[in-house]
Amino acid sequence: MNLNSYTLIVTYFMAALGLAAISLVESVGAAFTLAMAGVSAFTLALNLKGRKVIPGAIWNLLAAGVFAFFVADYLAFSGSLVVAASRFLTILLVLKLFDLNRNRDFVIAYAIVFFQILSAAASTVSPLFLLILSLFIIGAIWAMILFNMKRDYQEVHPTEKAFPKVAFGGPFFAYVIGASVFSITVTFMLFFIMPRMEFGFLQSKSLNTVKVSGFSDRVDLGTIGPVKEDPTIVMRVGMDPKARPAGLVYFRGMTLESYDGKGWVKAVKDETLVRRDTGGVFNFERLEGKVVEQSVLLEPLDTDVLFAAGNPVSVEGPFQNVWLDRSGTMRLPSPPYSRIQYRASSVLSPVRKDLSTPLPQYGDTSHLDGSPEGERIKALAESVADGANGARDKAEAIQAHLKKNYSYTLNPKPGAGLSPLDDFLFNSRQGYCEHYATAMAIMLRSNSIPSRIVTGFLNGEWNELGSYYIVRQQDAHSWVEAFIADEGWVRFDPTPEAGVSLYRPSTVSLYMDLLRWRWNRYIIQFSLDDQRQMAIRFEGVGAGVFEGLKGALSKKTTEGAASPLALGAVVAVLLISLIAWRVYTRKKVRTRMPHFYAEMLRTLKRKGLSKGPTETPLEFAERTGIAEVKDITLALHIERYGGRNLNEAERRSVDAAMERLRRSA
Amino acid sequence: MPEVKVIRGKPGIIDLAITALLSRGHLLLEDVPGVGKTTLAHGLAKSINCSFQRIQFTSDLLPSDVIGVTVYNQALNAFEFREGPLFANVVLADEINRATPKTQSALLEAMNDRQVSVDRNTYRLPKPFMLLATQNPIEFSGTFPLPESQLDRFTMCIRIGYPDESHEREIITRSASSASAVDGLSAVLTTDDVERMQTLVEKVKVDEDLVGYIMAIANATRNHRSIRLGVSPRATMTLYKAAQARALISGRDYCIPDDVKVLSVPVFAHRLITVEHGVDEGTEASTAVIEEILSSIAVPV
Known part of the structure; x- marks a missing residue:
């Protein structure tokens, strides 16, 4: 193969990487990417035959046209700068592939690929991107070497048109890979060492927020149903496996207390603003019970509600202040619209020990008054609770009744002309969590027990590999809290077990998700705090090494005290200094030998x-x-x-x- | 024109002599009598068609005997300078170490600046000017060894050495037939040619790494434990010029490491003072030291 063919191969390799990176950008469209890949393949055929279709002058004109398309795309179609830029760059690249002539054209093509990678980096969180980036670095180094060889050759033989045959052996590729590994290593070291800023210049609002239901001031009955089959991940919650409770975990979102016959409304404005303490932590009221720490990676959602298992006692994250209401709902001043990472501590007990007398809104049944349906519901509530003594027993009776006599379905057939609750209780007798919870809350109120609805997520799947819960849209859930005198607010979940989506995910998918979680956790969300943590850990290792050395030198160490970690660190330091020394000395004897x-x-x-x-x-x-x-x-x-x-x-x-x-x- | 050979079996010596000539230098020939020192000088002068003078140095030789003297011209009623034997293109100072230091020093100005000063008047020497001096390292009674300052002004110090057996046989048989081969030499260059070549020498390209190589050798002589006095900056300058001249003679317009390496012994050896410096040693000890240094310095490639 001659030098030119090699250059072509590298150029197309780079172009393929650019396309792959663009395909990672959400909403660019697979059809677009595929079409562009097809055209690129066509240009490869042309280039191999040495035919030129687009002369340079026309290329410039076309590029201007593509730019006009970009502006139009941004303003009229996609509305997203990243998407429009991705499309623009891709078309530009394909055009350039038609016009690979002078050396400059190759450089322009590489530059376009670089910007493609950059725009993909701005919008994707796929771990695949890491692979593409690594390949890009290898390809770029290869391309640079070839490019220099080609240019040198042309300088020496200005009249020659053809290029000499060259063969690249193992040492050449070993060198390319070695250089790439070195630069990737250095990049990663820089990534972890560079001081992290807590605000981003380019921190854009995420492209696609997940539309969640049930976490706004008004939740109509029937809104959660449609999302119960949506596997989109909402959040991942890391938890110490030793602290993980045996049963299901209720990730609490918000509570609503006013029912108007069609849906629930949060009418009580009892939020207070919580400011962070000097340690950067938002502390809420103290609750009794064992505190469980969680690290939450929240996908971009269109709600301002923060989630935590059980009842939160404190939260720490990248926000200035948090609103907290009396029921324990945490809300941000505005929806973050981007992926955020925060830590929360909660008490997982089903009882929230808040003994203050509930506001009258929690017992309000006014919408039942004066209508035959209302009276029917009241009558049912009383008959179910009949015979039970005390609020707790009554609540349990209602819960048991609902679990036993109603069937769970995600597609209830609504009866004509009936209110949703009426329909569920007396007509269809089937529904999902919202219906069960609403029915129970209203029936509790009919028995003069204050109650409220809680929306959130139920359990999700536990990924043992990374010790975290994967919580999806389909895990959305709602349940009831009832005020029992002397106990506080007690959680009841009248939804039958069928409503809990339990399934065993495959190990492969767990591994894949683990990869995604780690990528998000340690690359995308890597923060100043993480750097501090890492520094502390390294300091620990360093101190360990020092102690180990001191111990070894003074020979006072007890047996087995030298940690293998310390030994490893010493070996690593020695290796790195050896390499550094080699690199340094080799530089000094640089030669101009032909x-x-x-x-x-x-x-x-x-x-x-x-x-x-x-x-x-x-x-x-x-x-x-x-x-x-x-x-x-x-x-x-x-x-x-x-x-x-x-x-x-x-x-x-x-x-x-x-x-x-x-x-x- | 028949080929005439006056020096047999010593092509290196002739190259060195021409190198010294083209780098505007002077040559010190250090050897026992009868190996062809005078013949070399005479032959060189004959080949470039220029004036040649031979001065036999003795202990009673005065500076004026060499440089010239101012005499009163009665006819003109004025003092007049009579040029001494130094006023020639090629001057052979035979057995220079026999003259007194006073006479030896009279040559300093001539060698360095190619001019002589007598009674406040400065007289330029003809161009090109080259001094070939010989000294006998074996004879010591009644000799005055050259001071370091004067040795430093000689571009090179070379030893002709004995010819090998076959050449000596040839020399013996040939000398019987033709009494003076030197007379048979015809000029191949004019003095103008020599001057032009001397200017060309200055334009020969020397790679900066070769300058580094020269400096490395010079530094090694300055820090060597068996050398008491290393080479001077004048010596490194001289080596640089000599290397340029050698390149030109070899038909190149650039220097190669060999130019430096080959010339460093003849250019540097006589300038060093070794720790075991003895009067009776000549340059043998310092030649050995420089060869040792050369075998320890990496050649820039």
Whole structure:
């Protein structure tokens, strides 16, 4: 293969990476990406045959046209800068592939790919991106080497049109990979070491927020149903596996207390503003019980509600202040619209020990008054609770009744002309969590027990590999809290077990999600705090190493005290210093020796002839007594000391001499 | 024109002599009598068609005997400068170490600035000007060894050495047939040619790494434990120029490491003072030291 074909291969490899990166950008469209890939393949065929379709002048015009399309795309169609820019860059790249002519064109193509990668980086959180980026670095280094070789060749042979045949062996690719690994390592080190700012210049609102239902000031009955089959991930909640409760975990969202016959409304304005303490933590009221820590990675949602398991006691995260109401609902001043990471501590007990007398709104049944349906519900409530003594027993009776006599379905058939609750209780007798919870809350109120609705998520799937819960839209749930005198607010869940989506995810998907979680957690959401944590941990390791060394030196150490971690760290430090030393010393003896001479020395070395460092090239040539060596030495003199590039004839004779030498060796 | 050879079996010596000539230098020939020192000087002068003077140095030789003297011209009623034997293109100062230091020093100005000053008047020497001095390292009674300052002004110090057996046989047989081969030499260059070549020498390209190589060798002589006095900056300058001249003679317009390496012994050896410096040693000890240094300094490739 000649040099030009190699350059083409690398260029198309890079273009493929650019397209792959663009395909990661949400809402660019698979059809668009595929179409562009098809056109690119077509250009490859053209380029291999050496045909030009678009001359440079027209290219500029087309590029201007594409730019106009970009503006139109941004303003009229996609409305998103990232999406429009991605499309713009992709079309530009494909156009450039039609016009790969001069060296400059290749550089422009690489630059476009670079910007494609950049725009993908701005909008994707896919771990696949890491792979693409790594390949891009390898490809870029390869392309740069080839590009330089090509340019050097053209400088030396300005009249030549064709390119020489070249073969790249293992050492070349080993070098390319090595250089890439080195630069990736350095990049990662920089990534983790560079001071992190808590605000971003380019922190854009995420492209696609997840539309969640049930977390706003008004929740109509029947809104949760449609999302119960949506597997979109809403959040991931990391938890210490030892602290994880045995049963289901209720991730609490918000509470609503006023029912108007069609839906629930949060009418009580009892939120207070919580400010962070000096440690950056928002502390709420103290609750009794064991506190469980969680680390929540919340996907971009269109709600301002923060989620936590059980009853939260404190939260810490990238927000200025938090609103908290008496029922324990945490809300932000505005929806974050971007992925956020926060830590929360909660008490998982089903009882919220808040003994203050509930507001009258929690017992309000006014919408039942004066209508036959209302009276029917009241009558049912009383008959179910009949025979039970005390609020708790009554509540349990109602819960049992609902669980037993109503069937769970995500698609209840609504009866004509009936209110949703009436329909559920007396007509269809089927529904899902919202219906059960609403029915129970109203029936509790009919028995003069204050109650409220809680919306949130139920359990999700536990990923043991990374010790976290994966919570999806389909885990959305609502339940009831009833005020029991002397106990506080007690959680009741009248929905039958069928309403809990329990399934065993495959190990592969768990691994994939673990990868995504780690990527989000340690790359995308890597924060100043994490850096501090890491520094503390490293300090610990460093101190461990130091202690270990001290112990080893003083020989006072007890057996087994030297930690393997410390030993590993010492080895790592030694290795790194060795590499650094090698790199440093190698830099110092940089040489301007022409390639052909170096190659000749290598060839002769294989024959057992090597030039001493204090031997001049001429002395060496005379010592070998080989005519070819003398010829090559003469060429070396011209290029190395004469400061003149070899002319065509000289270069050819050097190549010929080299060839003869190789053959004899 | 028949080829005439006056120096047999010593092509390196002739190259060195021409190198010294083209780098505007002077040559010190250090050897026992009868190996062809005078023949070399005479031959060189003949080949470039220029004036040649031979001064036999003795202990009673005065500076005026060399430089010239101011005499009163009665006819003109004025003092007049009579040029001494120094006013020639090639001057052979035979057995220079026999003259007194006073006479030896009279040559300093001539060697350095190519001019002489007598009674406040400065007289320019002809161009090109080259001094070839010989000294016998074996004879010591009644000799005055050259001071370091004067040794430093000689571009090179070379030893001709004995010819090998076959050449000596040839020399013996040939000398019997033709009494003076030097007379048979014809000029191949004019003095103008020599001057032009001297200017060309200055344009020969020297790679900066070769300058580094020269400096590395010079530094090594300054820090070597068996050398008491290393080479001066004048010496490194001289080596640089000599290397340029050698490149030109070899038909190159650029220097190669060999130019420096080959010339460092003849250019540096006589300037060093080794720790075991003895009067009877000549440059043998310092030649060995420089060769040792050369075998320890990496050649820039």
